[in-house]
Amino acid sequence: MAILEVNGLKVYFHTRNGVVKAVDNVSFSVDSGETLAIVGESGSGKSVTCYSLLDLLPKPPAKIEGGSALFNGDSLLNCSKEEMRKHRCDDIAIIFQDPMTSLNPYLTVGEQLMEPLVHHPDPARRQSRAIAKEKAIKLLDEVGIINPSLRFDSYPHEFSGGMRQRVMIAMALITEPKLLICDEPTTALDVTIQAQILRLIKQLQKTRNVAVIFISHDLGVVAGIADKVVVMCNGTIRETGDTDGIFYNTSDDYTKKLLAAIPEGAKVLPNRSHADSSLVKVDNLKTYFKNQRSTGEQDRYVKAVDGISLNIARGEILGLVGESGSGKSTLGRAILQLAPTTSGSVTFQDQQLTGLSAQQLFPWRRKMQMIFQDPYASLNPRMTVFETLSEPLLYHGLANKKTVTQQVLQLMDDVGLSQAQMRKYPHEFSGGQRQRIAIGRAVATKPEFIIADEPVSALDVTIQAQILDLILALVERHDLTMMFISHDLSVVRYISDRVVIMNQGVLVEQGSTEAVWSNPEQDYTKKLLSAIPVADPRSERSRNALLD
């Protein structure tokens, strides 16, 4: 018998602009010991579905309009607040996406772990602090925290992101729930940490026989972890089935589109790099920042970039890969002279850029541009598309007041925006369209060199594919040279001719993309490559079997 059975669930949001059917007629069930993945792009209603089960939605505007949800035969949708509290405490636990914000920074990890035991709603089941502490330490050990009895008294900021997510998992499991809801638990984590967390969830599920609902947008992750998959789009279920069925013989168009959008395999476009002519030369570049929490001579500086040398040939697409904190973004900014350089030099077209004043740099600025990661933060919310796109043109004297409209329209055309949208503000656009605006701003000055810093990591997978194609098309048309910074190895492989792997400020390995992929030399590269989840359940299973 299924532990959770959801039937015809409808959750509508009543907003000023009308009713939004966030979840519309959704049904699924989960058994104990089973993992159900809910897959969908942002706005598909996958999170709303699960939050509504635990009554975690703001009401209003949310309203449950129909359907039923039975947990072990008890209805979740129309139980009293007290009963819901009991369910949350004993039966159903949830792990959120961002481990950085889901722990209270003012309480020790141990204190937060003991909370549900010491303050249990049922006084008869409250436990003494001593017993709770013992249990918490045991659980910390189980989720792989080293030295748990010492770490028990640490504060959240003393843990890394992956460790915090482990703590979150321990917290979810401490009341021994029967159902665990994981809302994108690894999205905010690096790929190697992600692999560890996924293995941990799988392993704990086996030993404790809990049911897991795994919400994710990442089909690669889902392929490795799920027994059953629900594909959601715009609040409705497109398809339900076992993992193999969904991945290998889907009949649904949307699922097919999702699977096709995953960047896979090598770059298909020809390598246009002129190996003999170097455009950007980075020589022993170092960028150190003062360490605010320095305790002595050794850690006076944070060595974000520590002696990197590399060459970027004209026409080349260079992929720069690293995990968070590897210094890859700082390197990109330092090359563009947006971050300070401590020593070393950056040469662009035989002109040394390091040490130039802002005025001397100005003519070079238009030749090198940047595309940023977050299309929500990279556009000034108080400037229309026209203002954003005309600014570089006017400022660099590439257009005058009369010709600027024409040029902006041309630019919007180039990046696939409709001309009617010229007077709109950024908030009126979707994430993908915003990224198009940002790309338009970057290519407005007809640069020769572009640094794209994770330009697609904030986007849904189908949008991601469109933006990647747009970037490739623009690179082709304007004969651009590009440095593509990303943590997503599949994307880098799909887009770049050559790849540089960075870790903790130093260059680990570089080489042509396919050579590095098929034959990595350094251990770090091997570890990184083996951690990439692939949207292929069979190969994921065989790899998991190997690791177990």
Add this chain to the structure above:
Amino acid sequence: MSKNTVSLPSKELASGSSLWQDAWIKLRKNHLALFGLGVLIVLIISSLLTPWIAPYSYEAQNLDLGATAPSVSHWLGTDIFGRDMLTRIMYGGRVSLMVGFIATAVALIIGILWGAVAGFFGGKIDAIMMRIVDILYALPFMIFIVLLMVVFGRNILLLFLAIGAVEWLTMARIVRGQVMALRNQEFVEAANSLGLSQWTIIRRHIIPNTLGPVIVYTTLTIPSVMLLEAFLSFLGLGIQPPESSWGLLINYGVETMEEYPWLLIFPGIALSLTLFALNFLGDGLRDALDPRTSKD
């Protein structure tokens, strides 16, 4: 795509709507804000025209009359010297509104620039600029004003400047906090990578994004400045009778509240009305200047 497929847009599209034009369109749909704007305009116009439209002269006393309740000849009654209250409130409004707007404008300009520069550049510049603010905060406000008055003599313009010079401190702090959060945003970095000058970035990308809290604080500053003027005048540092301001009238009204309530009520209404109007207008402006609120 060839050039000629791009149709030249209509004039309207080309000239486009700026932030302020959009704001006006949105503001026109906000009835409360329009009411506030209307009240303010009426108050300002009547203050400007006071010497011509006031029913009596502001110093005309009628000691025989004394304090009388509102009547046909004196709509809002008279004070203990038999002076017409309506006239006095109208003349008082001239001073109060002028103090409110000029002193606040001084505070706004200094505060925004100071805060924006300190927040944007950070580091040593920020440390020095904010320490100056701290020192000015610590300086007893009264001593500061008395000193100014002693050195430069009593002068109504100086009073405006003195009040403005005190009120900008908080404004600078608010703007600095906003700017510090903004300067690490990617759109500022994008502006940097375009080679925009620091001043252009502050003017185009930073200051417009601080408008929301600034406007709200401004609408709070204007009434507080008016009361500050009353306080100074009460101490003999501001304007002197027979001239009047709303603050002064209220102060005198409080003393005789029990016998002659109208001496307190009517100036009180005038000040509260201005305050309401400012708040409605301020809230409306804040929403109107935020592109995220819809135009329709």
